[in-house]
Amino acid sequence: MFESLPDRVSVYEVSPRDGLQNETAIVPTTKKQRLIEALAASGLTRIELTSFVSPKWVPQLADAEELCTLVDIKGSGVAYSALCPNIKGMERAIACGMPEIGIFISASETHNKKNVNKTIDETLATFVEVCAAAKQAGIKVRGYVSTLWGCPFEGAIDPRRGLQIAHQLVELGCYQVSLGDTIGVGTPLQTRDIVRLFLKELRPEQIALHMHDTRGTALANVIVGLECGVRDFDASIGGLGGCPYAPGAAGNLATEDLVFTLHGMGIQTGIDLDRLWEAGRVAESIVGRALPGKVHKAGVRSLRS
Numbered sequence: 589m590f591e592s593l594p595d596r597v598s599v600y601e602v603s604p605r606d607g608l609q610n611e612t613a614i615v616p617t618t619k620k621q622r623l624i625e626a627l628a629a630s631g632l633t634r635i636e637l638t639s640f641v642s643p644k645w646v647p648q649l650a651d652a653e654e655l656c657t658l659v660d661i662k663g664s665g666v667a668y669s670a671l672c673p674n675i676k677g678m679e680r681a682i683a684c685g686m687p688e689i690g691i692f693i694s695a696s697e698t699h700n701k702k703n704v705n706k707t708i709d710e711t712l713a714t715f716v717e718v719c720a721a722a723k724q725a726g727i728k729v730r731g732y733v734s735t736l737w738g739c740p741f742e743g744a745i746d747p748r749r750g751l752q753i754a755h756q757l758v759e760l761g762c763y764q765v766s767l768g769d770t771i772g773v774g775t776p777l778q779t780r781d782i783v784r785l786f787l788k789e790l791r792p793e794q795i796a797l798h799m800h801d802t803r804g805t806a807l808a809n810v811i812v813g814l815e816c817g818v819r820d821f822d823a824s825i826g827g828l829g830g831c832p833y834a835p836g837a838a839g840n841l842a843t844e845d846l847v848f849t850l851h852g853m854g855i856q857t858g859i860d861l862d863r864l865w866e867a868g869r870v871a872e873s874i875v876g877r878a879l880p881g882k883v884h885k886a887g888v889r890s891l892r893s
């Protein structure tokens with residue numbers, strides 16, 4: 589193991605979207621702005637800002653337009669993105685000047701229906717229109733395939749179905765597809781098998797791992813992914829996170845835990861861990877509850893250093 593580690597990996601921060609969509613309380617827009625500024629100040633260069641989804645379905649992110657006016661989404665050296673489920677969301681993204689969007693679909697029919705009220709095929713048909721509009725507007729598109737490690741409604745999922753969907757997302761123009769362990773049930777050998785399957789047919793830069801840490805296995809799965817050749821990882825400050833349509837999905841992999849581990853292995857991220865830790869304090873103060881991340885709780889260094 590660990591014979592072909594990279595010098596550098598890319599961290600994709602999802603807390604303003606995946607984190608805040610799952611908070612019971614609605615966080616005021618100016619507090620979201622504070623969090624985003626703290627995240628950007630740490631050196632993160634890819635941040636998922638919000639979602640252009642139905643405000644009835646996800647009221648926590650109903651302020652997407654206002655947030656886009658408060659954040660320098662084009663000129664800051666950070667690539668900002670936002671989730672977009674359909675053409676209405678795409679029109680909102682274009683109107684806001686978003687440089688990148690994320691389209692999302694599940695490998696589980698039941699989870700997909702609960703998440704976007706459409707079958708998988710209907711969702712893919714919607715994406716044809718969304719991606720055509722994105723191409724015309726010069727907007728980059730990233731894709732997600734959720735519930736690849738397991739579904740809260742259907743149980744085990746055949747990863748080959750997820751791979752077929754990922755191919756369709758790539759054909760539609762996604763520069764990268766993020767593979768989601770939406771409910772955090774993945775374990776390392778399963779991760780090795782899924783990643784190897786995907787890397788037989790897709791290039792490493794075409795996939796990312798989006799691991800939820802619901803059962804404490806996210807970091808172990810990321811290390812396996814790294815060893816298999818993945819170089820892009822999604823994470824969320826302090827371990828904020830979840831999916832409102834996936835019961836039990838609480839807690840993305842904490843960005844501080846990921847960065848601490850990568851730096852300790854000699855792998856660069858371009859992120860200043862001390863400033864990242866400070867961003868975690870901001871996140872905790874704006875949601876008003878203790879966050880689960882380990883480095884967030886223990887600090888960056890031991891008392892002796």
Ligand code: HMG
Nearest residue numbers: 640641642645673676677703704705732734735768770831
């Ligand atoms: P629907 O109710 O079937 O939509 O919802 P509809 O097309 O029938 O429209 C109904 C109403 O919603 C209409 O308004 C539309 O205008 C409006 P009305 O006439 O009733 O006033 N509407 C919209 N409004 C604003 N923006 C839009 C939009 N679209 C329709 N884009 C819909 C379908 C997809 C909209 C809905 O199901 C939805 O918004 N779902 C949100 C799902 C979501 O955000 N889930 C969490 C993100 S996914 C995730 O967390 C997983 C991930 O992290 C990866 C992983 O962990 O694996 C990415």
Ligand code: MG
Nearest residue numbers: 606770830831
């Ligand atoms: Mg997620």
